[in-house]
Every structure is written in C-alpha cells, then in structure tokens.
Amino acid sequence: xxxxxxxxxxxxxxxxxxxxxxxxxxxxxxxxxxxxxxxxxxxxxxxxxxxxxxxxxxxxxxxxxxxxxxxxxxxxxxxxxxxxxxxxxxxxxxxxxxxxxxxxxxxxxxxxxxxxxxxxxxxxxxxxxxxxxxxxxxxxxxxxxxxxxxxxxxxxxxxxxxxxxxxxxxxxxxxxxxxxxxxxxxxxxxxxxxxxxxxxxxxxxxxxxxxxxxxxxxxxxxxxxxxxxxxxxxxxxxxxxxxxxxxxxxxxxxxxxxxxxxxxxxxxxxxxxx
Amino acid sequence: xxxxxxxxxxxxxxxxxxxxxxxxxxxxxxxxxxxxxxxxxxxxxxxxxxxxxxxxxxxxxxxxxxxxxxxxxxxxxxxxxxxxxxxxxxxxxxxxxxxxxxxxxxxxxxxxxxxxxxxxxxxxxxxxxxxxxxxxxxxxxxxxxxxxxxxxxxxxxxxxxxxxxxxxxxxxxxxxxxxxxxxxxxxxxxxxxxxxxxxxxxxxxxxxxxxxxxxxxxxxxxxxxxxxxxxxxxxxxxxxxxxxxxxxxxxxxxxxxxxxxxxxxxxxxxxxxxxxxxxxxxxxxxxxxxxxxxxxxxxxxxxxxxxxxxxxxxx
Numbered sequence: 001x002x003x004x005x006x007x008x009x010x011x012x013x014x015x016x017x018x019x020x021x022x023x024x025x026x027x028x029x030x031x032x033x034x035x036x037x038x039x040x041x042x043x044x045x046x047x048x049x050x051x052x053x054x055x056x057x058x059x060x061x062x063x064x065x066x067x068x069x070x071x072x073x074x075x076x077x078x079x080x081x082x083x084x085x086x087x088x089x090x091x092x093x094x095x096x097x098x099x100x101x102x103x104x105x106x107x108x109x110x111x112x113x114x115x116x117x118x119x120x121x122x123x124x125x126x127x128x129x130x131x132x133x134x135x136x137x138x139x140x141x142x143x144x145x146x147x148x149x150x151x152x153x154x155x156x157x158x159x160x161x162x163x164x165x166x167x168x169x170x171x172x173x174x175x176x177x178x179x180x181x182x183x184x185x186x187x188x189x190x191x192x193x194x195x196x197x198x199x200x201x202x203x204x205x206x207x208x209x210x211x212x213x214x215x216x217x218x219x220x221x222x223x224x225x226x227x228x229x230x231x232x233x234x235x236x237x238x239x240x241x242x243x244x245x246x247x248x249x250x251x252x253x254x255x256x257x258x259x260x261x262x263x264x265x266x267x268x269x270x271x272x273x274x
Numbered sequence: 275x276x277x278x279x280x281x282x283x284x285x286x287x288x289x290x291x292x293x294x295x296x297x298x299x300x301x302x303x304x305x306x307x308x309x310x311x312x313x314x315x316x317x318x319x320x321x322x323x324x325x326x327x328x329x330x331x332x333x334x335x336x337x338x339x340x341x342x343x344x345x346x347x348x349x350x351x352x353x354x355x356x357x358x359x360x361x362x363x364x365x366x367x368x369x370x371x372x373x374x375x376x377x378x379x380x381x382x383x384x385x386x387x388x389x390x391x392x393x394x395x396x397x398x399x400x401x402x403x404x405x406x407x408x409x410x411x412x413x414x415x416x417x418x419x420x421x422x423x424x425x426x427x428x429x430x431x432x433x434x435x436x437x438x439x440x441x442x443x444x445x446x447x448x449x450x451x452x453x454x455x456x457x458x459x460x461x462x463x464x465x466x467x468x469x470x471x472x473x474x475x476x477x478x479x480x481x482x483x484x485x486x487x488x489x490x491x492x493x494x495x496x497x498x499x500x501x502x503x504x505x506x507x508x509x510x511x512x513x514x515x516x517x518x519x520x521x522x523x524x525x526x527x528x529x530x531x532x533x534x535x536x537x538x539x540x541x542x543x544x545x546x547x548x549x550x551x552x553x554x555x556x557x558x559x560x561x562x563x564x565x566x567x568x569x570x571x572x573x574x575x576x577x578x579x580x581x582x583x584x585x586x587x588x589x
Contacts, residue, residue, distance in 0.1 A: 007497075011390045015402050018387055022406050022469070025420050028431050032423075044429040045438070082319070090316035097309045105313055112324055114578050116526035118550045119571040122564050123330030124323065125555075126341065146323030149316060178309055207413035209529045214555070225415035229533055232419050239423060249416050257411045261404055264411075268470070269477035272515055 026250070032243035040239055055244035059231075063241065064219060065248055068227035071216070075137050075144070075223055076205040082145035083152050083201050084194065091156035092186055096168060097178070106157065112150035117210050120147075125214050133215075140215045140223075144208060148201045155271060159193035160186065196267025199260050206253060224249045328571075335565035340558040353565035363566060365541065366549045367573075369456060373545065374524045376460035377467055381516050384471025385509075389501060391472075392479040403476065410469035418533030421462040425449050449535055452542040459530055459543050471516055478512035479505060511585075518581045525574050546570045 032040055034051035059065045090109075094102040124143065125134070133139030163186075171185050187194070212226040222230070231245050257264060335353055337346035357363060387406060391399050409417070424431040425448040433445045448458040482505060490500045506513075528547035531537055537544035537552070544552075550570065554563030 008395065011393065011396070015387065015390055015396075015406075018383075018468075019402060019405050021465075022409050025424060025431070025465070026408070028424070029420050040429055044431070044434040086315040086319050089312035093309050093312035097312070099308070099310050099313060102313060105317065108325075109316070109320055111575075112320065114522060114574050115324065115328065116547065116567070116570055116574060118526065118528075118547050118567045119331050120324060120327035122327075122550075122554050122560060122567060123334060124327045127327070127330070142319065143323050146319050149320055149324075153316065178312070203411065207415070209413070209415050209532070213532075225413050228419060229415050232422075232533075239426075239429065242419065242423070246416055246419055250412060253411055253413070254408065257408070258404070265403070265407070265473055268473050272474050272477060272512065 029243045029246050029250075032240060033247045034244075035240050037238050037240050052240065055240045056248070059241050059244040059248060063231050063245060064222075064227065065224075065231075065245055067220060068222055068224045069248065071137060071221055071227075072206055072224040075140055075212075075216075076202050078137070078141040079144045079148060079205040080198055080201045082141060083148050084197070086145070087149060087152040087156055088182065088187065088190075088194075091153055091160050092178075092182055094153070095157045095160035096163070096181070096186065106153065109150050109153050112147075113154065117147060121210065121214055128215060135216060135218045135221055137216070137221055140211055140221075143211050143215060144205050147211070148204055151271075152197050152201065155193055155197055155267075156190060159190045163189055192263070192266070193270070195260075195263050196270070199256065199263055200267060203253060203256070331564045331567055334561055335568045337561040337564075339560045341554070341560040342558065346561060349561060353562050356562065357565055357569055362541065362544075363546070363549060363569070366544045366546045369543065369545050370525050370527070372456060373460055373463065373527060374521055376457070377464060377520045377524055380464035380467035381471045381513075381520065383464075383468040384473075384516075385475050387468070387472045388475035388479055389505065391476060403472065406472055407469035409466050412466065414466065414529035415533050417462060417466055418530045421458075421465070422449065422534050425458055450539055452539050455535055455539060455543050459534055462534070463524075463527070463530055467520065474512050474516055475509060478509045482508040514581065514585045518578065521577055521581070522574055525570065525577070 028045075031047065033055055034053060035046075035048035035055075036052050039046065039048045039052075090105075093099045094106050120143075128134045128139050128143075131139075133142075167185060167189070168181070171181055176184065206223075207225060208223070209225045209229070212223045216222050216226060219227075228245055228249055232242050334346060336349060336351070338349040338352070339346035387402075390396065391402055396402075423429075427433055427445070427447040427450070430448075432448065436442070436444045446454060448454050486504045486508070487500050490504050495503060526547055527545055528551065531543055531545055531548045532551070535543040537548045546566070547570070550563050550566045553559045553566060
C-alpha cells in the first residue's frame with residue numbers, strides 16, 4: 001500500500017516538474033517585462049514593485065509594435081480566409097464529387113506537406129520583386145496560404161470522406177446543386193474540422209518567420225515575429241523592453257489557445273489518426 | 275469505414291469503357307464527376323506559389339547567378355559536383371542529424387507524461403495537459419528570444435539559478451561556447467516538442483482497449499510491464515508518425531538558429547536551411563544555394579518514402 005502511495009506521489013511530482021519547466025520561462029519573461037533594466041541586472045530573479053508598465057508603452061509606440069501587431073492580424077486572418085476559400089471547394093471536388101484526375105491532384109498537393117519552404121523561397125523572392133508584390137501583405141498572404149494549403153486539403157478531404165454517403169446522395173436526389181450542397185451539407189457537417197483548421201492556420205501564419213523575413217522587409221509591413229527579431233537587435237541592450245515585446249507576441253496566441261483548447265487538442269489527435 | 279473501401283474498389287475496378295452503369299457511376303462520383311472548376315482556385319494558388327517555384331529552384335540549381343546583375347547563366351552540373359565535396363554542407367546536415375536524435379528525448383518525455391496522465395486515478399488531467407502543451411503553441415522566434423535570455427551568461431535564468439544553488443562552477447556562456455551551443459539550441463527546440471508528442475500519445479493511449487491491460491494484469495504484469503507489452507505495441511502508429519514528423523521538421527529547421535546563434539559560434543550550429551539562407555541571401559550565390567535547397571528537399575522526400583514503406587510493411 002505504501003509503495004502504491006510512493007509511486008503516485010512520484011507521478012504527481014514528475015507532472016508538476018514538467019508543468020514548471022513549461023511555465024517558468026514564460027513567467028520569467030512576463031515578470032521581466034514589468035521591471036527596469038537596472039533591477040534585472042541587480043537581481044535577475046527578483047520582483048520589481050510597483051510593476052513598471054511603461055515598458056509596454058515604449059514597445060508599443062517607439063518600437064512600432066502597434067504596426068507589427070496590426071500586420072500580423074491582417075496577414076493571419078487573410079491567410080486563413082484564402083486557405084478556406086481554396087480548400088473547401090477543392091476537398092469537395094476531390095472527396096464528394098470525385099472529379100476526374102482529382103486523385104492525382106490530391107497526391108500532388110499532399111507532397112507539399114513534405115516540401116521545405118527553402119525550395120520555393122529563392123525564385124519566389126526574385127519573382128515577387130519583379131511583380132511588385134514584395135513588401136506587400138497580400139504577397140505574403142498568397143505564399144503562406146499556398147504553404148498552408150496541403151494540410152487543409154488533407155484534413156478536409158479526410159473529414160468529407162467520412163461523411164455519411166446517404167446524406168450526400170439524398171441531397172442529390174432532392175435536386176441540390178453544388179453550391180447548395182456545399183452550403184447546406186458539406187460546410188455544416190465539416191464544421192469541427194473547419195474550426196480546427198482556422199485555429200491551426202491562424203497560428204502558423206501568426207508564428208511564421210521565413211516568409212515575412214523575405215517578403216515583408218520594410219518596417220511598415222513587418223509582422224510580429226520578424227519585427228520582434230529586429231527589435232531584439234535594436235533594443236538588445238534593454239532586456240525589459242524586449243521582454244515586453246515578447247509578451248505582446250505571446251499573449252494573444254496564449255489567449256486563443258486557452259479559449260479553444262478543446263478544438264486544438266481534438267484537431268491534433270484527429271489529424272494524427274488520418 | 276467499409277463503405278469507403280467499397281467505393282474505392284468500384285472506382286478501381288470500373289471497366290475502362292462503356293460498361294459503367296449509371297448507378298455505379300453515381301456511387302463512385304456524383305454528377306458524373308464533373309465539377310472541375312471547384313479545384314481551380316486551389317490548383318492556381320498551389321501551382322503559382324509551390325509547383326512553379328520548385329521548378330524554378332531546380333532550374334536555378336543548374337545555373338550560376340549572384341542575384342543582382344544580369345541573369346542566371348547555365349552551369350550544367352557544376353553546382354552538384356561542388357555539393358558532393360562540400361564539407362560545410364555535410365557538416366550542416368550532421369547538425370540536423372544531431373538535432374533529430376536530440377529530439378527523441380522530447381518524444382520520450384512526451385510519452386512519459388502521456389503515460390502518467392492516462393493513469394485512471396490522476397486528478398487535474400486537463401490542467402496538466404493544457405499547461406504542458408503551452409510551449410508548443412509559441413512562435414519559434416519568441417521561444418528563441420526567451421531562451422536566448424535564459425542562456426544569458428550574466429543575468430540569464432540558467433546561470434542565476436545555478437548560482438542560487440551554489441553551483442557557480444557550472445556558470446557558462448551557453449550559446450557562446452562551440453561545445454554547448456548546439457545542445458543548448460536543441461534543448462530549446464525540445465522544449466517546444468514534448469507537448470505535441472504528449473498529445474499524440476495521449477490520443478493513442480485512449481484508444482487502447484482497457485481489457486488488454488486487465489488481461490496483462492491477470493497474467494501477472496505490473497504497471498511497467500503492462501506499459502511495455504500493451505501500450506508500446508498499441509502506440510506503434512503514433513511512434514512512427516512522430517518520428518516521421520519530427521524528422522521532416524528537423525531537417526528543415528531554421529528559426530531557432532536564425533534567432534539564437536546565426537549558425538555560430540564558428541559554424542557549430544549551422545543547419546542545412548541556414549546554409550541555404552546564407553548562400554542565397556547573404557553571400558549571393560543564388561545558383562549554388564538553389565542546388566543545396568534541391569538536395570535538402572530530396573533528402574526529406576527520400577526519408578519520408580522510406581518511413582512510409584516501413585510503416586506499410588509493418589502494418
């Protein structure tokens with residue numbers, strides 16, 4: 001009986017340890033973001049009281065975080081929109097209508113899951129420059145959407161394949177056209193998958209570094225991660241401001257994750273089993 | 275599930291001409307399968323921003339170009355000849371491999387946590403799972419910046435923590451030392467990996483039939499042997515999936531190196547993607563950079579195919 005208790009205790013200890021490992025770096029940054037540089041230098045692990053909120057104001061205005069933040073929102077929302085607009089009809093054609101050659105198209109798109117972004121970035125950089133799409137948010141959106149497309153097609157096709165065939169056939173017999181079918185059958189029944197995709201594609205775009213690094217090089221269009229890495233170079237001397245900027249980049253994602261935790265975990269588990 | 279298989283079959287075995295009855299057609303493809311325009315937006319986007327650039331990269335890999343003046347000039351196989359003897363490329367790939375092997379630690383940690391969390395008596399399962407997954411949701415740029423500060427020799431969390439425990443001797447410029455820089459970066463990467471592994475393994479463990487554990491218990495297996503003989507075989511799909519995903523992601527990894535070390539000190543943390551970046555965009559060897567990108571892509575595809583083959587053979 002005692003050995004039982006010991007092993008349970010050890011299990012909880014291990015879980016609490018992992019919880020601390022996962023949280024501590026984050027807590028430390030959040031704490032540093034409301035301190036002053038002098039305090040951090042004197043006592044790296046201490047607490048400054050009262051909190052020094054002005055770091056945030058400085059990051060928001062002087063470090064142009066307001067504009068990075070806005071750009072990130074615009075790019076991420078537009079990327080999610082483009083991905084869904086392209087992939088819902090495509091997955092419908094592949095899995096429900098079974099258009100001719102759609103299987104081949106599906107496998108070619110699936111290959112995109114493996115392709116490193118490095119095999120497209122080099123020529124795209126020169127091409128976008130000559131098209132005048134460099135340093136425009138729409139250029140970055142198109143590339144990020146193309147990169148995010150294979151995963152969305154993969155997930156939606158799997159969800160549509162599992163749709164009860166009777167429902168689809170009944171709708172056909174009732175005279176539903178393609179648009180009607182998409183709107184009244186496909187989209188409502190795939191809603192859980194679509195929601196999970198919204199979360200994933202948003203987060204990928206929000207966290208993306210490589211695409212903005214090449215295609216959003218001016219300060220007015222930079223997104224948060226890329227702005228943050230420049231910001232670190234520029235303000236490298238003041239860890240308190242860097243911490244404030246970092247916290248601003250983390251908190252929105254954290255909020256989305258905590259709010260949609262269920263969809264998130266279910267989405268990953270579902271994706272893995274397909 | 276069975277119906278899906280049947281449709282596929284009816285498609286595969288449909289006679290090539292004439293003999294397809296309308297009824298069978300309707301089962302396989304609706305409206306005779308005509309709605310190609312629904313594929314167009316996806317094909318256009320994917321074609322313009324994935325397929326076409328890949329073709330261009332392949333073409334560029336046979337040329338010589340500085341990316342600034344004139345246009346690429348044909349160089350035949352020169353770039354690939356150079357690549358075969360390029361010690362810097364092989365060295366970068368070695369770092370990728372170290373990274374792959376290092377990431378197994380995170381997979382193991384994820385498995386351990388998942389196993390603890392699936393014990394029936396555990397309380398606060400959702401809390402632990404939610405919190406332990408948090409690092410996996412964060413941008414690698416953010417993670418890189420945070421850990422860069424943690425590793426800071428003077429005011430970093432790691433060194434001050436060690437000081438606090440009286441271990442001054444272990445103080446270190448973690449990212450400035452050739453010997454510790456790579457492990458430090460890999461540890462940072464692992465911090466973002468274990469949450470994902472945990473979620474995948476949790477899903478797998480939940481789908482294992484409880485009665486298998488009971489049967490093993492009746493046969494006299496303790497918790498550890500139950501885990502080894504019931505859970506591990508039941509998780510085979512999850513294990514191969516994680517190995518594959520981590521392999522693919524690790525081979526193309528870039529963000530942490532870019533943020534934390536720029537491949538240094540020396541070239542001790544340079545990975546293949548960073549090498550491509552510095553060739554094509556720093557030292558202006560666009561053609562050669564493209565050939566390294568092609569080589570990396572081929573490596574990723576070959577590894578993927580081998581994995582999938584192996585998985586199919588085992589299944």
